[in-house]
Amino acid sequence: MTSPAQRVDAMGPRRGSVGTVARFLLPKIGQALFVVWASYTVAFLLIHALPGDPILAALAVRGGDATTTDPAVLDELRARYGLDGPLWQQYLGGFFGIFRGDLGVSIATGLPVSETILRVAGPTTALAGFALIVGFLIALAFTVWAYLARPAWVRNVIVQIPPLGIAVPAFLTGLVLITVFSFGLGWFPASGASGFASVVLPGITLALPTAAIFFQVFSAAVFDAGASPFVFTANAKGLSQSAVVFRHVLRNAMLPAITIIGLQVGYLAGGTAVVETVFSRDGIGRLTVDSVLARDINVLMGVVIVVATVYAVVTLVVDALYGVIDPRTRTALAGAKPISAAKEVRT
């Protein structure tokens, strides 16, 4: 018995919710695009405002018979690597290239930059994903341990440990792990990027600072939640301690952790440069280091754009999912109407 009127009714609210979602998402998408554009602009300005000719610098590194001062040859090279013409043309050309997936040509190898980055994206994703999960678990373990620890001074000592994860240089962690677990015990390979075993040591190295950042957010949220009325109530109802910790305290601490995943992406992107070098692993970090060593600004720009894009997309997804994960934020998503309605109800 579906009458046309009913169908319109059924469509009505849905169209409305599409509107609200669009109203909620469009500014966020705009923000994400802005981050990519601004990162590109900042990197472009830095490279071209600072003294030095990129082509000459790259040739000087290559050395040998590649070094030339013949203007005709230099002009040809500039044209090949997209470094010819007025600056604004290079700027716009590079920017619109991003949307075609065209990031230019590597000065060092002559291969397309997007292809070069894509080839090493896999190992880095595996490494970063492993580090993110292990870092999350370490932070979680320390948070629960600190929350349950008695007396207070033991807790104070435990709380001091995770922040060390930021202070320890990644190359030190990596070299100690290699010394102990590769050359000492022979459990894991010291280098390379093949198979799961090769992810473990670099992953742990990268996970320590990740855990430190997670812990900062967790512990603040957990101790906040611990002092909140709903935990008081849960304790008063006579729930077991583990039920209180896992069902009430931790659930409320997870949320802020999700919001900083975008931040972690930035951190991981920087951290892989050192970790992949220590473990001689192929990946985006090592590619970045190699491109700087070869003064290959095209690959470097490409990496900046890719990292900014991943950061922007992750931030966008987290923002969009936030309303789904936390029902309390949904009123904000739906706009001003429900809030004013709620006020009316109250008065």
Next chain:
Amino acid sequence: MRLLRYPGMIVSILLLAVTALAVIAPALLAPYDPYESVGTMRLAPPSWEHLFGTDHLARDVFSRVIYGARLSLSAAGLAVVAGVTLGAVIGLVTGYLRGVVDAVVMRFVDVVIAIPGILLALIVVASLGFGPVAVGLGVGLGTSGAFARVMRAQVIRVRAEEYIEAARTLGGRGPTILVRHVLPNAARPIIAMAALELALAILAVSALSFLGFGAQPPAPEWGALVSAGRDFVATAPWLSILPGLVILAVVLAVNRIARYVGGER
């Protein structure tokens, strides 16, 4: 002495005093010449004679670490000075002018904060060329965003104070008021933050020097020492791990003192 109640502070101050001495007068602390072989003992393990052992050219690694303090810490110091200066200028101008300039510049500052610091530093190094100065400037650029934010917030707070209004009523010009009245009153949190950032800058500088972008061999910059020892990690792990532990200790000491300066006990 109230300080004596915090054993962490005593250790940190002592360690930094020794480090400062190594920066000012390395010859007083280093038992050997950092650039010359001390015999035929290559890759010797740590002993009383050679605390950190000797490297592949039979140089005393402990002496090289002592001499490296000046290079590493001055690059880190340069980073903080550059970051504070750039950040303070941006924060002062945006916080004082507000309006469109503020809105536009601060959006870019947000992006500079979002780009991983090491990536920004690498861009600077790729353009300027390698060396401790480029590394210091690059790391400084990465920290300037955070300084700009704090400075701007301070300026906005100070601007509303009565003495600024008084200075303006007395006919003070914008730039004069900024430098003479706003800056001194907004500087305090920046100083506490600069101390914290110094610890992070030491880490960032040594990471970049480890990657090969700092002072070139045979200069004994800390990160470069770790990197040089890495080639022998299978047979002589102390070569890279001991200098690495020195970096860690100095970072922790600076961090402890910075937190004390910032009011944390």
